[in-house]
Amino acid sequence: MTHLTLRRRLKEILVLQDVSILALAHLAETRDIETGNHLRRTQGYVRLLASLLLNHPRYGLLLDAGSVELLAKSAPLHDIGKVGIPDHILLKPGKLNAEEWVIMKTHAQLGSEAIEHAERDAEGPVPFLAHAKDIAHYHHEKWDGSGYPMGLVGEAIPLSARMMALADVFDALISRRVYKAAMSYEQARDLIAADSGHHFDPEISQAFLQAFEQFVAIAEQHRDPVRPS
Structure with a gap:
């Protein structure tokens, strides 16, 4: 097999892997009528955040160009655990009550466990799955320890999940839901700034605030189609 053929085969494998990841992620997304282009936007936000942190004096030691792409590749699987949430909760047209919210929060653990099973079944190490498992499990943790499912504090939360947390919340704030209107980009920015050091x-x-216009550009690039009223 020639070197050119090897490169072509590797490229084909990587493309197939990317398509498989997105297919799995869309499986979860299709059960949630509100998500729209959420996967593409949050993937873009995570890629941008990781790229910005390459120059950070401490976080940059944990990142390189390859890990930035692995993080971006992993990001669409953050809510894969939602496939295990009952329809009457996931598709409820309004806010959840306390009992329903307890069940909804289990999607983080469910997603992590599903990816862990995939890791065990793989014939060898699959680096992006380690990031995907952390993102799925911990992206609802908060810097001050008030998040779920583990109540981790500060840098005990994996860096990948800390990036996903901000990406996920920013996108939720600027997105319309049946129980709320979409915020403006500026309103979302101000809320994230106010929650710095808490959430x-x-x-x-x-990093987000300094590159805010780039996040807006990603959001505009992947805007949800306007639904007829």
């Missing part, structure tokens, strides 16, 4: 890693919040 969000202050360094990641700072």
Whole structure:
């Protein structure tokens, strides 16, 4: 087999892997009528955040160009655990009550367990799955320890999940839901700034604020289609 053929085969394998990841992610997304282009937007936000942190004096030691792409590749699987949430909760046209919210929060653990099973079944290490498992499990943790499912504090939360947390919340704030209107980009920015050090890693919040216009550009690029009224 020639070197050119090997490169072509590797490229084909990587493309197939990317398509498989997105197919799995869309499986979860298709059960949630509100998500729209959420996967593409949050993937773009995570890629941008990771790229910005490459130059961070501490976080940059944990990242390189390859890990930035692995993180972006993993991001669409953050809510894969929602496939295990009953329809009457996931598709409820309004806010959840306390009992329903307890069940909804289990999607983080369910997603992590599903990816862990995939890791065990793989013939060898699959680096992006390690990131995907952390993102799925911990992206609802908060910097101050008030998140779920583990109540982790600060840098005990994996860096990948801290980036996903901000990406996920920013997109939720600017997106319309049946129980709320979409916020403006500026309103969402101000809320994230106010929650820096509480919900969000202050360094990641700072990176977001400094590159805010780039996040807006990603959101505009992947805007949800306007639904007929």
